[in-house]
Amino acid sequence: MNPINSYTALAGNDLRPADGTKASAKTAGGQPAAAAGQQNPPVPQDQVTLSATARSLLAAQTASTGGPRLGEIKAALANGSYQISPQRIAQGMIQDNQQLLVPAPPAGKA
Numbered sequence: 001m002n003p004i005n006s007y008t009a010l011a012g013n014d015l016r017p018a019d020g021t022k023a024s025a026k027t028a029g030g031q032p033a034a035a036a037g038q039q040n041p042p043v044p045q046d047q048v049t050l051s052a053t054a055r056s057l058l059a060a061q062t063a064s065t066g067g068p069r070l071g072e073i074k075a076a077l078a079n080g081s082y083q084i085s086p087q088r089i090a091q092g093m094i095q096d097n098q099q100l101l102v103p104a105p106p107a108g109k110a
Helices: 052-062 067-079 086-100
Strands: 009-011 014-016
Antiparallel strands (some): 009 014
16 A cells, blocks of 8 residues: 555546545535536636726827828838838937937046
8 A cells, every 4th residue: 555645546537545445526525526516616816906007008008109190101011102211210220329328438537
């Protein structure tokens, strides 16, 4: 007999203890698990409540942005008339990088 698991022999769907007697599944209250007409109790559901700030951020995130200009760009992309300008893209990247650069401290001062 296994001291850790006394249910060593399996026969179909039945678990049998090592002594050969039939074991039946029981609930925590000692009642048979598969009682006729008995349903499992409902499982509690988690709930989330958003703060007013979170609701306003969510609304701003899901609201359409860009206005009429975005609509024009989408339409131009859809019909193939949108023109890409590598020069304008490069100029924008340079401007963005210049805003991020931190000026070097004056020489001799640390």
